[in-house]
Each structure stands twice: as C-alpha cells, then as structure tokens.
Amino acid sequence: MAQSQPRPNIVLVHCHDLGTYLGCYGAAVDTPRIDAFAADGVRFDRHFVTAPQCSPSRSSLMTGRHPHQNGMLGLAHAGWEIDEDEQLLPELLGAAGYETHLFGLQHITEYPDRLGYDRIHSENSLTADGPPSVHESARAREVAADFADALAAGGLGEPFFASVGFFEVHRMEETDGFGFADDRYETPSPDDVDPLEFLPDDPGIRSDIAEIQGMVEALDDGVGTVLDALEDAGLTDETLVVxxxxxxLAMPRAKGTCFDPGIEAAFAVRYPAGFDGERVEDALVSNVDVFATLLEIADAPAPEKEIAGESFASLLREDGTYEPRDRIFAGMTWHDRYNPVRAIRTDRWKYIRNFWNLPDVYLTNDIYRSDAGREVRDEFYDEQRSHEELYDLEDDPLERENLLAEDVPDDSEIADVHDRLRTELGDWMASTGDPLLDEPVLPEEVDDAHPWAEDGRH
Structure with missing residues (x-):
C-alpha cells in the first residue's frame, strides 16, 4: 500500500459524449495514452452517471446531488441552472486551501463566475454548449496545451485543483445535419471500423463511428499532454488525476436514453502517492459519488445540504471499510424536448419508468439529424415506448427484451422483481424530492431571469 498524502493536487479531465469508447474498455479504437493512464491507476468497470445528457450529469459531479435535487433538470444553454444555494466542488476545495482553475468547457452554467474558480482560463469557451462555434477554443489539443503552459509557468498554486474540459466527442452541426468530422481530425475509412454491438451494422452508423475515432485520437493526445505536463513539472506522484x-456516445440507443450505453461512462483515477494502482474495480459506482470522494481525499468541508453521493475513497485506498452500492439511479427530464424518465439499475436488473408519451427509442436532435440517426429513426419512431421497462442484464445485456411488454404472472420472479424495483424507485424519488411525483415539469417553470444574472456576472 502506497503512503497516503493528505492534500494532493487534483486534476479533473473530462470530455463530452464518450461513454466507454476506449481501448481499455474493449472498444476497437486506439487510445494509447488513456489506456496506459488507466492501467497505471484504477479503472472502474461499472461507473454510471445520473443522467444520459450533459448539463444534468455534470451537475451531479459538481454538487454530489441528483439533477432534480440541484435544479439542473435540462441543459445550461436552454435556460436551466443549478440552484443558487448549491455549493459546488471548486468552492469547497477553495475553502480547504486549494487554488482552483478552469480550463476549457464546463457546460453547467451560462454564468461561469458563479462556479467558484479562482481563475478561469480560455474565456471564450465557457459559454454554454449551444452551437459548436462556442467550443472553437475548447478542443482537446488546445485546452491541454493551455494547461501545460500554465503549469510550466508555475501559476497554479499549491495545492491546486484544475478542471480541464474537452469538447470532443461532441457532434457538430453541418449543412445536412450533425456529424463529428472537420479538417482537425484524421478519420479512418468506414470500412475499417468495427460496428457497435448495440446498433446494426449499417453504412451511416459506420460513417459516424469512423468520425468518432478521429475525435477520440485528438482526445487521447490531449490527455497525454496533460499527463506529460505533470511529469515535466515533477508533480505526477503528488497529483490525483481523474x-x-x-x-x-452521441449515437442511437446511447445518449439520451437510460440503456447502459447511455448511462455507463469511463472513469479512471491515478494517485501514486495516495493509493496503489494497476487494478480494475468492478464495484457499482455513480458519478454522483465523485464529489464526496474528492472532498474526502482533499480533506475539504462537506456542503451544508445533504448529498446523495457516497465516497469511495476507502475503496481506492483498499482499507476494507468500503460498503459497496447495490444499485444506482439515473434519469432525465428535459433535453431538446420533454423526456421524463427515471431508472434504477442493480447488478442484474434494470427498471425504467417513462412518464410521457414518446417514441420507442428517443433520439436527441443531434442524433436524429445524423447519419446514424437516419439509419434507425423510422424503426425507433414507429412504436410508442412502454411506460415501464424491465431488463434482465445477465440474459439480455443489450436490453432488447422488455420483460413487461406482455402480461406477467403474479407469482413469477419477474413480477417480484418488478414490484421491488418499482417500489425502490418510487421511494428514492420521494426521498429526494423528485418533482415528477407531483406533476409534469413544464417549460414555463424555467425562469430566464436567474438571480445571479441580476448583478451582471456573466
């Protein structure tokens, strides 16, 4: 067991829409720098997020609370904001003596000054996600270079927290829809890529996979630049990197859905002075847990509000006190349309409750207007989704057979599982104050006149 260092530097590297599309997770894509980093540290094989969409999921990472608890029920550039009284990770780390820095994108507010960072770098990439043009300076290679330059100049403080946000692997609007490629990325031939197991092997899907691979290469380069900068500064051992x-992925049956390809996400962490690496953890964890974990490792104060996340710092330290989760929760409310969904996932089972009448498989606008979306949208929009879905993840890992699609005998195992998970989901929604239990969350409830906008902080 490595010796513990109580106050490491913390570097949080995060990107868009990646899922687990990395070589170290078994995807047929070259990601040598990320793979080596994950091999040196701890890679989590069952890490899930609270929402299959950007701003709400990121809000859980920053607050340790679910989106319906912290107010982020939709996208930051669509009028949604984290509640004014939420305490965010940079603020709490700052209270513990960290100098805090933001490089690149963040996409949880249109008012980045309220995030609590001591210094915001790459100013023009910090507006909400919206049109791709706002991310022209949030590409992985450029943002990573900004971080490396700042670190080399000695301007990050001691200890420091740096959020390093990359645009990739987000779709970009094009003349005929949404794709991934531009002249910054080298794209392989669609004939040379492997299909995704949860989608058919169709030309439009292959084309999008090829473009994704071009972006992933740039992402891998950016991660490598960050790691090299820490090594050059002699800070590798004393820095916790996430x-x-x-x-x-921004592909059908993934982003915008509570199927596993929508809510499962890469998560790897390395801290040579703090815990042993070179291992893979299969504990069920959620990104709502990361907030509590980093605060514990940094010896930072807890927020005033009760959080939903559970620290897994003891799991990283392997001290034998970690009590593993037996379930995680996820959901979404608003994206580019009203899509209220809540889900509970255990080791074996997935139960999804749909609160609105929508097509069988919801496609976000960028996916609907993509090559991949055009291949499947007639099929996915042909039927209305069931209000309840139940999947046996052992027998049906791709979540193809909804076990509630037909009548279930009252005395069957499926009926017992259904009753138990439906009750557990409802209890969780009640205990966390989920507004969906009372009534639909209508668009007029989104108030554009946020209180923090009144004092001119933009």
Missing part, C-alpha cells in the same frame, strides 16, 4: 465523461 479522467471521465458525462454520458454515452
């Missing part, structure tokens, strides 16, 4: 993303 690499993660906020939800699954």
């Amino acid at each position: 690499f993660t993303t906020e939800h699954g």
Whole structure:
C-alpha cells in the first residue's frame, strides 16, 4: 500500500459524449495514452452517471446531488441552472486551501463566475454548449496545451485543483445535419471500423463511428499532454488525476436514453502517492459519488445540504471499510424536448419508468439529424415506448427484451422483481424530492431571469 498524502493536487479531465469508447474498455479504437493512464491507476468497470445528457450529469459531479435535487433538470444553454444555494466542488476545495482553475468547457452554467474558480482560463469557451462555434477554443489539443503552459509557468498554486474540459466527442452541426468530422481530425475509412454491438451494422452508423475515432485520437493526445505536463513539472506522484465523461456516445440507443450505453461512462483515477494502482474495480459506482470522494481525499468541508453521493475513497485506498452500492439511479427530464424518465439499475436488473408519451427509442436532435440517426429513426419512431421497462442484464445485456411488454404472472420472479424495483424507485424519488411525483415539469417553470444574472456576472 502506497503512503497516503493528505492534500494532493487534483486534476479533473473530462470530455463530452464518450461513454466507454476506449481501448481499455474493449472498444476497437486506439487510445494509447488513456489506456496506459488507466492501467497505471484504477479503472472502474461499472461507473454510471445520473443522467444520459450533459448539463444534468455534470451537475451531479459538481454538487454530489441528483439533477432534480440541484435544479439542473435540462441543459445550461436552454435556460436551466443549478440552484443558487448549491455549493459546488471548486468552492469547497477553495475553502480547504486549494487554488482552483478552469480550463476549457464546463457546460453547467451560462454564468461561469458563479462556479467558484479562482481563475478561469480560455474565456471564450465557457459559454454554454449551444452551437459548436462556442467550443472553437475548447478542443482537446488546445485546452491541454493551455494547461501545460500554465503549469510550466508555475501559476497554479499549491495545492491546486484544475478542471480541464474537452469538447470532443461532441457532434457538430453541418449543412445536412450533425456529424463529428472537420479538417482537425484524421478519420479512418468506414470500412475499417468495427460496428457497435448495440446498433446494426449499417453504412451511416459506420460513417459516424469512423468520425468518432478521429475525435477520440485528438482526445487521447490531449490527455497525454496533460499527463506529460505533470511529469515535466515533477508533480505526477503528488497529483490525483481523474479522467471521465458525462454520458454515452452521441449515437442511437446511447445518449439520451437510460440503456447502459447511455448511462455507463469511463472513469479512471491515478494517485501514486495516495493509493496503489494497476487494478480494475468492478464495484457499482455513480458519478454522483465523485464529489464526496474528492472532498474526502482533499480533506475539504462537506456542503451544508445533504448529498446523495457516497465516497469511495476507502475503496481506492483498499482499507476494507468500503460498503459497496447495490444499485444506482439515473434519469432525465428535459433535453431538446420533454423526456421524463427515471431508472434504477442493480447488478442484474434494470427498471425504467417513462412518464410521457414518446417514441420507442428517443433520439436527441443531434442524433436524429445524423447519419446514424437516419439509419434507425423510422424503426425507433414507429412504436410508442412502454411506460415501464424491465431488463434482465445477465440474459439480455443489450436490453432488447422488455420483460413487461406482455402480461406477467403474479407469482413469477419477474413480477417480484418488478414490484421491488418499482417500489425502490418510487421511494428514492420521494426521498429526494423528485418533482415528477407531483406533476409534469413544464417549460414555463424555467425562469430566464436567474438571480445571479441580476448583478451582471456573466
């Protein structure tokens, strides 16, 4: 067991829409720098997020609370904001003596000054996600270079927390829809990529996979630049580095859905002076747990509000006190349309409750208007989704057979599992004050006149 250092530097590297599409997670893509980093540290094989969409999922990472608890029920550029009285990770780390820095994107507010960072770098990449043009300076290679330059100049403080946000692997609007490629990325031939197991092997899907691979190469380069900068500064051993993303690939049956490809996300952490690496953990964890974990490792104060996350710092330290989760919760409310869904996942079972009438498989606008979306949208929009879904993840890991699609005998195992998970989901919604239990969350409840906008902080 490595000796513990109580106050490491913390670097949180995060990207868009990646899911687990990395070589170290078994994907057929070259990601040598991320793979080596994950091999040196601790890679989590069952890390899930609270929402299969950007701003709500990121809000859980920053507050340790679910989106319906912290107010982020939709996207930051669509009028949604974290509640004014929430305490965010940079603020609490700052209270513990950390100098805090933001590089690149964040996408949880249109008013980045309220995030609590001591210094915001790359100013023009900090507006909410919206059109791709706002991320022209949030590409992985450029943001990583900014971090490396600042670190080399000695301007980050001691200890420091740096959030390093990359645009990749987000779709970009094009003349005929949404794709991934531009002249910054080298894209392989669609004939040379492997299909995704949860989608058919169709030309439009292959084309999008090829473009994703071009972006992933740039992402891997950016991560490598960050790691090299820490090594050059002699800070590798005393720095805790996290690499993660906020939800699954921007592909059908992934982003925007509570199927595993939508809510499962890469998560790897390395801290040579603090805990042993070179291992893979299969504990069920949620990104709502990361907040509590980092606060514990940094010896930072807890927020005033009760959090939903559970620290897994003891799991990283392997001290034998970690009590593993037996379930995680996820959901979404608003994206580019009203799509209220809540889900509970255990080791074996997934139960999804749909609160609105929508197509069988919801496609976010960027996926609907993509090559991949055009291949499947007639099929996915042909039927209305069931209000309840139950999947046996052992027998049906791709979540193809909804066990509630037909009548279930009252005395069957399926009926027992259904009753138990439906009750557990309802109890969780009640205990966390989920507004969906009372009534639909209508668009007029989104108030554009946020209180923090009144004092001119933009």
